Amino acid sequence: MHLTKTEPQGNMFRFYRMEIVRGLFGDWGLIREWGRIGSSGRVRTDWFDSEADAKDARFDLHMQKAKRGYE
Template sequence: MHLTRTQPEDNLHRFYSLEIVRGLFGDWGLVRNWGRIGSSGQVRTDWFATETEAKDARFELHMAKAKRGYE
C-alpha cells in the first residue's frame, strides 16, 4: 500500500508505504517506509505472531494516515 501527501503551497511532498512480509520463523512483519518523495526515506519493521495481527496494524496505520491527509 503506497500513500502520498502533497501540499505544494507548503512545500510538503511526503510518502508512506506499508507492506506485510513473512518472516523466516513463521512470524509476520509490517514494513513501513516513509519520507520525502524522491528520497529513500526511513524504514521500520514491526513483527507480529499472526498475519491477522499484522493486517490489523496495517489497517490502523492506514486510517491514522488518512486522517492526516494521505491518499
C-alpha cells in the first residue's frame, strides 16, 4: 500500500508505504517506510503472531494516515 500527501503551498511532499511479509519463523511483519518523496525515507518493521493481526495493524495505520490527508 502506497500513500502520498502533497501540499505545494506548504512545501510538503510525503509518502507512506506499508507491506506485510512472512517471517522465517512463521510470524508476520508489517514493514513501514515513510519520508519525503524522492528520499529513501525511514523504515520500521513490527512483528505479529498472525497475518490477521498484521492486517489489522495495517488497517489502523491506514485510517490514521487518511485522517491526516494521505491518499
